[in-house]
Amino acid sequence: MSWYDRQCSLEIARLERQLDRYFVNMRMDCPYQLPYTATFYQALFGPLTDHVMELFLAAGYRRNGNSLYTMRCTSCSACIPxxxxxxxxxxxxxxxxxxxxxxxxxxxxxxxxxxxxxxxxxxxxxxxxxxxxxxxxxxxxxxxxxxxxxxxxxxxxxxxxxxxxxxxxxxxxxxxxxxxxxxxxxxxxxxxxxxxxxxxxxxxxxxxxxxxxxxxxxxxxxxxxxxxxxxxxxxxxxxxxxxxxxx
CATH class of the missing domain: 3.40.630.30 (Gcn5-related N-acetyltransferase (GNAT))
Incomplete structure (x- = not known):
């Protein structure tokens, strides 16, 4: 793991602990037509600093409107950042x-x-x-x-x-x-x-x-x-x- 990714990993871990209570698991049919139930771990956000968004991206999160999410599907791990x-x-x-x-x-x-x-x-x-x-x-x-x-x-x-x-x-x-x-x-x-x-x-x-x-x-x-x-x-x-x- 590079120094950059190691540092991002440490910072996002602290951030996730603080923000976990704001996230919810949204379950729905897989948007990519795979035969599994998709689970989106997501939360709504207000304006983010450049650095905080950088941490989320480095941790594999994606943006959808004013939400940030990552996949936490129980039966599938096909979505790879x-x-x-x-x-x-x-x-x-x-x-x-x-x-x-x-x-x-x-x-x-x-x-x-x-x-x-x-x-x-x-x-x-x-x-x-x-x-x-x-x-x-x-x-x-x-x-x-x-x-x-x-x-x-x-x-x-x-x-x-x-x-x-x-x-x-x-x-x-x-x-x-x-x-x-x-x-x-x-x-x-x-x-x-x-x-x-x-x-x-x-x-x-x-x-x-x-x-x-x-x-x-x-x-x-x-x-x-x-x-x-x-x-x-x-x-x-x-x-x-x-x-x-x-x-």
Missing amino acids: IRLHPGEFSMNRSQRRVLRKNNDLSVHFNSVQMNDENLQLCERFLRQRYPQKNNTALGYYSGFFLNHIVTSLELHYRLDGRLIGNGIIDIGENWLNAVYFYFDPDEAQRSLGTFNILTMVDFCLQKRIDYLYLGYYIAGVPAMDYKARFRPHYLKKGETWQRCDEC
Whole structure:
């Protein structure tokens, strides 16, 4: 375990003891369609300092709206937090192709906005990618993306002025948290999810941000598989972030 992770582990342990009474276990069907009951250990928060959010991310927590949560499923441990250390990352041949394929796009940072353009694209994405669910773009923005816990931004990807992709991110002094990414399903051949991560890696390198959190990796779930192709990456197993060069 690195000095950084050891220090974060000590600090979050003290914080968890203080805050445990505010957390509840929420049980529901697995959102990733695994045949288990999912248990979200979560609590609502007000504004957090940059450092406190950093501690929660290093401990494997995720943000959903104004809640922070981690998974405590009794019958499953498939959800594994994954992060990149941008300074160590090396693009493979496929990722270089994705970069070239999307060099005609413009990329801009924006505040998180629940406007018509974003809602229409998000709605198209949800309807085509997850038609079995009752999710709506309005629900995602009002209950998931927008928050008053941390600083959040959108990464807009445009083709000739048309919005074709949008990444929701949380950002701190030494960390970046990928919250969600949606895109135009008609542009699937561009591998925009991969391009979004490459863009975030580049931003981290420019700003000297050491840790890029990509959410959960679940082996065998197609929507998650591409994350593991960014190498080296780190998977949080138990209390330790383990470097993976080939896995």
